[in-house]
Amino acid sequence: MTTALSPVDTPPAHGHLILDPLLAGARDMVPVLVALIPIAVTLGASVAASGLDPRIGWTGAALVYGASPHATAVAMLSNGAAAAAVVVAVLVLGARSVIYSVGLVSRMSGQPAWFRWTAPYLLVDPLFALVTSRTTERDSPRWVRWYYLGAGLAIWVTWMPALGLGTVVGPVLPGNEGANFALPALLIAFLVPGIRSRPALAAVVVGGLTGAAGGGLPNGLGLALGAIAGTAAGVLCERRTS
């Protein structure tokens, strides 16, 4: 992955004030995009298999922008979960965005209001990772701003069409059982690498068992109970081990 020059205070002598950082951000994001396309197509196929109107599922990806929260919302809505439960689950899954938001504060000082209001929409995991690793507080606000937008928009204009493609081709692909399992498989991919402590493992075990036990309850109540019980187990385990 290459990075264009990161100017301090001033743009490159022969460069363009906006295009240079915009294209640098998009270019640095390319390897991530290659990995994201099949995931978006798979998620799109799972949207088509979920029973939701594919157009609403696709539009939902633009509204709930981010693979994990969107996949969760789709799974819960297709299971008949209550609206409040879906919103709470999305907020819980998006909680780490607060950490990302805080991590970007130093790069947001000196930025215009329009950017500070629009930038959060694009703030997904790979964008945070790239921007915080490829820019510094010493870079000019203009460079950081257009680099961020270049990288963030590159993800968006790749993710949304690829997901749309998945909703279209998903139903005609062979192996319906496979498509039905795409969403749980993606959720497993989101979950497992993050289990790095006993309290986290306790949260997973208790949350999972409670969720399965309450699978037949209406309005996604089993999921809510699983979330509460799992969280409590994690906190209690943390207190015991510390």
Add this chain to the structure above:
Amino acid sequence: MSDLLVFAAAGAGLWALRASAIVPAGGRVLPEPTTRALGYARHAVLAALITAAVAGGHGVGGLVTPSPQLAAAIVAGAVAWWTGGMLRTAAAGIGTVLLLSSW
């Protein structure tokens, strides 16, 4: 409430979380215990979603009764643990379900 409105409400909340420090640029930080608890909540929610899908409404018994979905979840979990890759995990899980369902 229609599904689209639910997406919109969830998206607005998600934006608020992402904007919480950026828009005011003041760097307000959640207390450390709250942050950790939210991390456990994330684990619990995902686990509940996965087990509910694997059990298929059969309760905890659905997690001990052999099925293509259970086998696929175990395989996908192992791949996720060893590789950490989303694509490999999804491919392993979907492939296992397809393989076992075709028998």
